[in-house]
Amino acid sequence: MPIATTIAELARHVGQTVTLSGWLYNSRSSGKLLFLVVRDGTGLCQCVLEKTAVSPEAFEAARRLGQESALRVTGAVRADERSVGGHELAVSEVEVVQSAAGYPITPKAHGIDFLMKNRHLWFRSQRQWAILRVRHTIVDGIRRYFNDHGFILIDTPIFAPAAGEGAQTLFAVDYFGEPVYLAQTGQLYVEAAMMAHRKVYCFGPTFRAEKSKTRRHLTEFWMVEPEIAYADLDDVCALAEDFVYELVQRVLRERRMELELLGRDLARLEAIQKPFHRITYSQAADILRSGQTRTTFEADLERAKARVEELKRLIAEKEAERGAAGIKEWKADKLAQEILDAREELADQEEAVRNIPTHMELAANFEWGGDLGGSDETIIARLHDRPVFVTHYPRGCKAFYMKRNADDPRVVNNLDLLAPEGYGEIIGGSQREDDLDALLERIKEDGMNPADYEWYLDLRRYGTVPHGGFGLGVERTVAWICGLKHIRETIPFARMMGRIYP
């Protein structure tokens, strides 16, 4: 009897006859041999069927099987370094579970819009498979970190009666005739729970009506928010630093294969060590206006321009090659994909050439008091090889609940953590305003209705203590760790402005 197993387990079955159950990823034949690349959810395996091993009908049926047909293959396992996954199956039997035809995502080239519309199928492709496995480990790592460090999980509500993070990005919902909002954050609620349990966290989906289409914004994203009692800004930074460091270590330990498949430069992740860099907002403002920033931008611009020329040349060459007489179909398909990829990169590089001068100007004229923009964050992060905390922002550009600094009342005790390599802010957090009068004053200043926050103000009336916490966005973290330009591939079904299907 063959042993039923999975591709991930093949190393334990070398020399034995096993049955794999999965789907046909792709296939090619060369006369007497048929190469079936099978995926089973745990990996890929090349299964080699010799014409003489089965009946002519069975061989022909296997040869005609369409991509993504469901099948069981039985055969002897042999170790093969050159093969995907390191093993091969010498097939003795193929059982078709369902014969599929016309699978839309072929080895041919596809644009991103097509792929996003076919997200429910695109999942099965290797890169997407790898990304969601890394996401799984990040989510698992988040839960384990807080559970192992004495935090109590508090599930916070999705229906929120008032804004938690600024009124501009609220999604209103009809709640029995009364307008309520989808939660932008669980923070105010974990602050209440922190007073009961000391160290708590919430972890769930959050919603923001982001009206801009950027690489970093979703309208529905996952956020983990720890909150700790008797803590100041330094304590919150120390927690964020250790947490992010441990998360990266876990992914490096558990998902090396997936990161390699994604072509991630592992050395950049291995370089993440404690302590992270720490600068204040005012220092960041000085850096932005400095010659160092200008030099970096100028070098970027030159590089982008050179790459544009190189890509144009490359695309022209590949177009010519693809149009050549007598070209093999697989080769033409491969070229089509490469051309599409090169075109996408070309569009990005051309965009960079257009944008860099604007970013340079924004940085050079950066005025104290405004929030850091995406390009500002990128440049600050680029100048550091590890994640960098930017602290003490002007209070005017930050949320109402942040603690006013005792020495410089113009700023608050907050932190943003910028990921390296220009991935932007992955964490936002702060020490909280624990003084009732100061908090009330700020709520009024921001034009919010104190009555909506009565319960929250109670936390300052009864046993208020210094405390703080932060929120880490899962998708931005996945994008950074996987090295993805765009956040849309980091969540199973992305929700963005103009995208709600499937």
Ligand code: 4AD
């Ligand atoms: O900086 P934010 O807005 O902070 C808060 O919501 C606080 N209440 C957290 C806290 O202190 N408990 O958001 C935190 C993080 C960001 O750094 C980013 O990683 C992510 O959430 N984030 C988004 N991710 C994807 N799409 C969006 N539209 C996001 N907005 C925020």
Ligand code: MG
């Ligand atoms: Mg923020």
